[in-house]
Amino acid sequence: MANEMKNKIDAILGKYSNPEESLIAVLQEVQAIDGYISKASVEYITEKTGIPSSRIMGVASFYAGFRLKPVGKYRIMVCKGTACHVNGAERIGDTVARVLGIGEGDVTDDGLFSWEEVACLGCCSIAPAMMINDKAYGKLTPDKVQSIIDSIREEAQV
Ligand code: FES
Known part of the structure; x- marks a missing residue:
């Protein structure tokens, strides 16, 4: 893991007198910086605090708000509310998957897009x-989704 990220995690941990009790808040801050909870972040938190990585992963995977995979530069959230x-x-979800060529929760190879289904x-x-x-x-319609993604792709290549 880059030193920059280590320093950021150090700063987060420094804010909490008992990081284990504040694990959710710690992980929320890590995710806000990194976009997700990486394995490297979990290992570093374990190294610094002694909190077992299995416990950290348990918390991160229990709460729906945490992502365990990276997100793209453009994070597409398709609503699946009522x-x-x-x-x-x-x-709409099918169209996003087809246009990007990736499944839900994945990131395109160029790191530009990821997509996921979310609540309302x-x-x-x-x-x-x-x-x-x-x-x-x-x-949205499938055509509209296609043109939105196409125009972001074009802009990103300029
Ligand atoms: S159900 Fe999709 S925005 Fe509310």
């Missing part, structure tokens, strides 16, 4: 919806 579901969310994004009036990083896209 309003989106009844408005064809499945087709809070913009049901524009169902079916997805978010890419902080931006919401709604009233």
Whole structure:
């Protein structure tokens, strides 16, 4: 693991007098920096605190908010909430998978995109919806999904 990440984890651990009791908060901060909880981060936390890696992994895999795989530069979140579901969310997820050529939870080889299904994004009036990083896209159709992803790809290559 790069020294920069080690320093960041040191700074996080330094904030908590008992990191084991505050493990969820520690992991949330690590994820905020790294985008996910990597094996290397878990091993480093173990090395620094003595908290067994099995315990850290247990917490990280129990809570749905933690990601154990990296995310792409553009993280696509396809809503599978009720309003989106009844408005064809499945087709949207299928389209994202086809356009990117990866399964749910994976990252494209160039690191540009990852996609995952998530619970209600809070913009049901524009169902079916997805978010890419902080931006919401709604009233999606397979064609619209294709053109959104195409235009991000084009921009990223400029
Ligand atoms: S159900 Fe999809 S945004 Fe609410």
